[in-house]
Structure formats: structure tokens, C-alpha cells
Amino acid sequence: MNLRSALVAASLAAVALLTSCGLFGGETFTLSSGTYKVSSATLASANDQCGLLGAYTDPAKVIGITVSGSTVTFNLANDSAAAANTLPTATINENAIETPVEANYTVAFGSTCVTRIHRNVIGDITANDEGALTLAFSVATESGNCSSGTSFSAVPCSSSYHFLVKKE
Numbered sequence: 001m002n003l004r005s006a007l008v009a010a011s012l013a014a015v016a017l018l019t020s021c022g023l024f025g026g027e028t029f030t031l032s033s034g035t036y037k038v039s040s041a042t043l044a045s046a047n048d049q050c051g052l053l054g055a056y057t058d059p060a061k062v063i064g065i066t067v068s069g070s071t072v073t074f075n076l077a078n079d080s081a082a083a084a085n086t087l088p089t090a091t092i093n094e095n096a097i098e099t100p101v102e103a104n105y106t107v108a109f110g111s112t113c114v115t116r117i118h119r120n121v122i123g124d125i126t127a128n129d130e131g132a133l134t135l136a137f138s139v140a141t142e143s144g145n146c147s148s149g150t151s152f153s154a155v156p157c158s159s160s161y162h163f164l165v166k167k168e
Helices: 005-019 053-057
Strands: 034-043 060-070 071-075 089-093 096-101 103-108 114-129 129-144 157-165
Touching: 034 053, 053 157, 060 157, 089 114, 096 129
Parallel strands: none
Antiparallel strands: 034 060, 034 157, 060 071, 071 089, 089 096, 096 114, 103 114, 114 129, 129 157
């Protein structure tokens, strides 16, 4: 065996050892459908323009997660009657939650304001049925006067939130 072959063989052995020890590559975790407790919420954006951080720091906050194959759907209000177009989805790729599909929908506030809401979620699966997620959330005026009377701190607004989830 020449020096080059010996180095290649030693490198492959080292990669195999690191992978088997979880130091390189590591274990792939799974999410299962159910209700997940939210904790450790913080701002991922510079400020809380939309005013939703309080909802995510509430100790009672839970979200629904549905997994079908490699697609994960986030029911951020954990509302069984939520319309499908209000639920952002993403793709699970090993321990990553990526390639988000944005929820894009309108909400009317009274008879004078219609807002357009955009939400998407990305993150990492950190253990079985646990994750670290980032929600990107924005609101714009679709029609009417939305300067007051909405459930947001301001319209338009854009905020991002980071939080942990663990299946109940």
C-alpha cells in the first residue's frame, strides 16, 4: 500500500469513527404530529413591530404540528378550525426544517380594515419531538384604514420570533 492509499484509508476510518460517535453527521431526529409547548421565546428581529412576543412568551402557549412524510405544517394558534391557507408549511430534511411555504392570507378587522398576513417557519429538530423554530411574520394593509383596531402593534409591521417547542 502506498502513502496516498494509506492516507485515504485513514481518512475514511476517521470519518466513519466520528459519524458513529455522533460527532460528524450525527443522529437524525423526528417530529411527530401533536401539540407542542412553546418556551424560551425571543426576538429574532431587531424589534417587535407586530407585538406578538408576549403571546409566544406566555407560559400557556402551545402550537400544533402536523407531519406528513417530509412536510411539516405549523398551526401557530393550535386552532383545529384554522383554514389551511393560514398554516405555514416547510420541508424536513434530516434535522433541518427548511424550504418554507409561506401562509399568505387576509384578515378583516371590522368593516374598515383588511390586512394581508404572511407567515413562515424554519428551524432545526434538536431531539425527538423537540425543535428550535423561527417564525417570520409580517402584516400589511390590503384595503381600508388599518391605523388602529387590529390585534397588531402597528400595520404595516414585520417581526421574527425564535422559540423552542417540545411535544406535550
